[in-house]
Amino acid sequence: MIYDVAIIGAGVSGAATAWQLSRYELKTILLEKAADVGFGVSKANSGIVHGGFHHPVSSLKARLEIRGNLMFEKLHHELGFPFKRCGILVAAFSEEEMSQVRKLYNQGIANGVTNLEMCSHERMLALEPKLNSEVVGGFYCPGGGTVEPYRYVFSLVEFAVRNGTELLCNWHLTKGEYLGDHWRLTAADGGIVEARYVVNAAGLFADEVSRSCGGEEFRIHPRKGEEYLLDRSSKGCPSHVIFPVPTKHSKGVLVIPTSEGTTMIGPTADPVDDKLDTETTSAHLRRILDQVRSMVNGISHRDLITSFAGLRPVLDTEDFYIAPSQKAPAFIQVAGIQSPGLTASPAIGEYVKDLLKGEGLRLMEKLHIEYELSPRHEARHETIENLDKLHDEDPAWTHIICRCEKISEAEIVEAVRKGHTTVDGVKFYTRAGMGRCQGGFCSAKILKIISRESGIPMQELTKRGGSSRILYGTLGDLEVRL
Amino acid sequence: MKEEKVDVAVIGAGAAGLAAATVIAAAGRKALVIDREDFPGGILRQCIHSGFGLKYYHEELTGPEYAERATIAAQKAGASFALGCTVTDIQIDMMGEFTLVLLSAADGVRKVHADAIVLAMGCRERNRGNIATPGTRPAGVFTAGSAQKLLNLEGCLPGKTAVIVGSGDIGLIMARRLKWSGMEVKGVVEIMPHPSGLARNIAQCLEDFGIPLWLEHSVTRIIGRDRVEGVEVAPLNHGEPDMSRSFTLECDTLLYSVGLIPETELAQQAGVLLDRDTGGPLVDANYETSVSGIFSAGNVLHVHDLVDFVSEEATRMAHCVLARLDGAPSAEKVGNEVGSNLKYVVPAFHTPGATTNFSFRPLIIADEALLRAESEGKTIWEKKLRFVRPAEMISVTLPGELLGHAPITFHLQDTATR
Incomplete structure (x- = not known):
């Protein structure tokens, strides 16, 4: 069978494209190299829905950021992922920084962002009492917010799959050939997918995908960002996202009240050579702690529960590159989607759809679309009366597996049944193992449930696919030599 | 929704909870012991080694044996159990009566009313994220206790070659346990100049097996993309790693034994004040917390070295609970x-x-x-x-x-x- 569109990469850009295309009478397939969707750039980032003031509107990324920001409410309502429009505060700690803030404010106004407010020292502290009282002033962007990025990607993909999109994970493209009227894509394991159009949304590897399909030569430069997560009891959790005054290469180190109630601090911004380099370092942790403590009171290293690093896929232009390839036919490049890519992603999906239309793809709206995903129950958010009712349907609803985040067995079963069969996939879908004990108490229980529901033996379960096996065998497998 | 009334709700069926329930039930009071797990005994169940009970039972027992004795004692005394139950909320009404909300697969939501509460939730292990070990985030990183659970209760091998981070007792016990399971143990890395675990465990779990202990050393980097491939270790010089003398240990498994943190989330939810020095509830001479009618003992109060002392402390506390139920006033408090x-x-x-x-x-x-x-x-x-x-x-x-x-x-x- 020849698909109409094959999307390479199931991160935010690919997922948002699939979400858009699934409304039309098309055969679309989403191809992902990793074991689950959103496991690349999309899972490891700050989860900020940006306000549209950081970049000049002359850039494509600013235009898509502004449009994307406005789309989040409706998406949140339809797809149910965690999202909070908590607002953004940019804090200045010197007169020099204040002049930068004024420039940002003006840029925001020029970009057409509404409700921006220049703030005095008093106004900043009134909005956010946890700010360091040495704050000189700043500005307030009520339209900014936070989203759980992996949940967002899962929701987009779930919507697309519900509406007919096919999804293949562990599908690693090695070659793409255009055969006159369609593409033949070959995977590392020999699998073949044929499609009339190809969308290259391969994130960090978009340059390699372009090359293996005979498209433009460009280079993605990974820029690493380390992030640290604080316990939900942290006294340093603000009620807005706190930004410093940005630098040339980054929006700076932030204090982020995540939409699930924890606090995240980061990211750094350092160019690295290796596209798989997600190491964290103690020097960066110290730098992040120093920087955020100078902005917000109450942040302690004692509240650390975990750390991670993500890579931004950066092009030389620093802008997004979303355009039909001039070299490869029927091939749309979606590359360089670094910050504010998450914010822009719904608009990216729309934009790519329009580009495909421009390239001759016929779009005919489906008669029946499931516009809303059925609301998910989560034990931690239910009243006890509801939980008692849910228990009558399935006793697993009141069987708490992850004590720190209050995740029930039913939620873990649901994750596995929706295709998340790695430990990280289940964690990102449910939050099981994401709390303060980081799976210390529940990992054995979670492994057993995944194994039972998926039929995969315990010993073969992985953290995130590939060779990330959790266990090496059973007692008695190894010869004992004392 | 099932509702019931007891005299004392004991949260946690480990050594502390079982000892407390035994005393309370033996005095004719209705004690309900609540635990998340399907079996009583707490962490003792996974501690299949011996060395328990010399002080409290005057004979050497394994963890499961100790748990069994404590469980049978509580049952004989007339305590009842709510197992597989998670307490999600503690409410206090105007009259000082407590209502606990329990979730379980068996009963759904269940409300338990009680005149007094015993907090005996034990502790959790400090993990890699808490101490922010630099490096990658591969599979194969466990806390010593979770590896112990996988090995001793599920029969699963966590890997083939391990390094233990921190010389806490669980880490030392696990070093020996891994050896006995056929795994190679490259060594134990401890940042302090002295071991964190008991001397007898250093001798019996490391020295007897020729497992090296690197004191004043730190794991400065975890290596490996999908699965742990090794760790970089450096000696500490005035608290800072001396990278010129760092070395790499190849391994596929890392076990963390870097301290225990009292599980106080429920206590805090109930308004109980915590002691800054222990991290556990602040208690008076009667083991009563800042909330009248809520008592606490065992590892949630402070981390004990021997389980025997946990049982002793919980026994003393239980007598104070009984006195309060019989109308004794709360203790006069002078600070120490x-x-x-x-x-x-x-x-x-x-x-x-x-x-x-x-x-x-x-x-x-x-x-x-x-x-x-x-x-x-x-x-x-x-x-x-x-x-x-x-x-x-x-x-x-x-x-x-x-x-x-x-x-x-x-x-x-x-x-x-x-």
Whole structure:
């Protein structure tokens, strides 16, 4: 069978494209190299829905950021992922920084962002009492917010799959050939997918995908960002996202009240050579702690529960590159989607759809679309009366597996049944193992449930696919030599 | 929704909860022991090694044996159990009666009303994220206790070659356990100049098996993309890693044994104040917390070195719970503090005239030491101690006649060098 569109990469850009295309009478397939969707750039980032003031509107990324920001409410309502429009505060700690803030404010106004407010020292502290009282002033962007990025990607993909999109994970493209009227894509394991159009949304590897399909030569430069997560009891959790005054290469180190109630601090911004380099370092942790403590009171290293690093896929232009390839036919490049890519992603999906239309793809709206995903129950958010009712349907609803985040067995079963069969996939879908004990108490229980529901033996379960096996065998497998 | 009324709700069916329920039920009071797991015994169930019970049962038992004895004692005394149940909320009404909300697969939502609550939730392990070990995030990183659970209760091997981070007792016990399972153990890396675990565990779990212990060393980097491939270890020089002398240990598994943190989330939800020094609930001489009617004992109160002391402490606490149920007033509180070389004192208050057992953690190693109680500038009591180690708890009883209305400060002095 020849698909109409094959999307390479199931991160935010690919997922948002699939979400858009699934409304039309098309055969679309989403191809992902990793074991689950959103496991690349999309899972490891700050989860900020940006306000549209950081970049000049002359850039494509600013235009898509502004449009994307406005789309989040409706998406949140339809797809149910965690999202909070908590607002953004940019804090200045010197007169020099204040002049930068004024420039940002003006840029925001020029970009057409509404409700921006220049703030005095008093106004900043009134909005956010946890700010360091040495704050000189700043500005307030009520339209900014936070989203759980992996949940967002899962929701987009779930919507697309519900509406007919096919999804293949562990599908690693090695070659793409255009055969006159369609593409033949070959995977590392020999699998073949044929499609009339190809969308290259391969994130960090978009340059390699372009090359293996005979498209433009460009280079993605990974820029690493380390992030640290604080316990939900942290006294340093603000009620807005706190930004410093940005630098040339980054929006700076932030204090982020995540939409699930924890606090995240980061990211750094350092160019690295290796596209798989997600190491964290103690020097960066110290730098992040120093920087955020100078902005917000109450942040302690004692509240650390975990750390991670993500890579931004950066092009030389620093802008997004979303355009039909001039070299490869029927091939749309979606590359360089670094910050504010998450914010822009719904608009990216729309934009790519329009580009495909421009390239001759016929779009005919489906008669029946499931516009809303059925609301998910989560034990931690239910009243006890509801939980008692849910228990009558399935006793697993009141069987708490992850004590720190209050995740029930039913939620873990649901994750596995929706295709998340790695430990990280289940964690990102449910939050099981994401709390303060980081799976210390529940990992054995979670492994057993995944194994039972998926039929995969315990010993073969992985953290995130590939060779990330959790266990090496059973007692008695190894010869004992004392 | 099932509802019931008990005299005392005991949260946690580990050593502390079982000992408390035994005393309370034996006095004819209705005690309900609640635990998340389907079996009572808590962490003892996965501690299949011996060395438990010498003080409390006067014979050497394994963890499961100790748990079984404690469980049978509680059952015989008439305590009832709510297993597989998670307490999600504690409410207090105007009359001081408590309502606990329990979730379980068996009963759905269940409400338990109680006149008193015993907090006996134990602790959780500090993990890699808490101490922010740099490096990658591969599979194969476990806390020592979760690896112990996988191995001893599920029969799963976590890997083939391990390095243990931190020399806590669970890590030491697991070093030996991994050896016995056929795994290679490259060594134990400890940042302090002395081991965190008991001397007997250093001897029996490391030395007997030729497992190296690197004191004053730190894991500076975890290596490996999908699965752990090794760790970089560096000696510490004034607390900072000396990278010029760093070395790499190849391994596929890392076990963290870097300390325990009291599980106080429920306590905090109920409004119980915490002790800054222990991280557990702040209690008076009756083991009653800042919330009248809520008591606490065991590892949630402070981390004990031996389970026997947990059972003893919970037994003492249970008698205080009974006295309060019988109408005794809450204890008069006079503050206690720690001075030099002590991490904490439990209880943080004493009652004038009441003989009290105090527990401490020393911060120093001393072959001979003097523990001194000072009040109003005068020494009111002192005791010579031998072989003081941070890994071992100090427990002493001060007679009631010495405990007056003035606060007491405890000091520990190293007297060996003098």
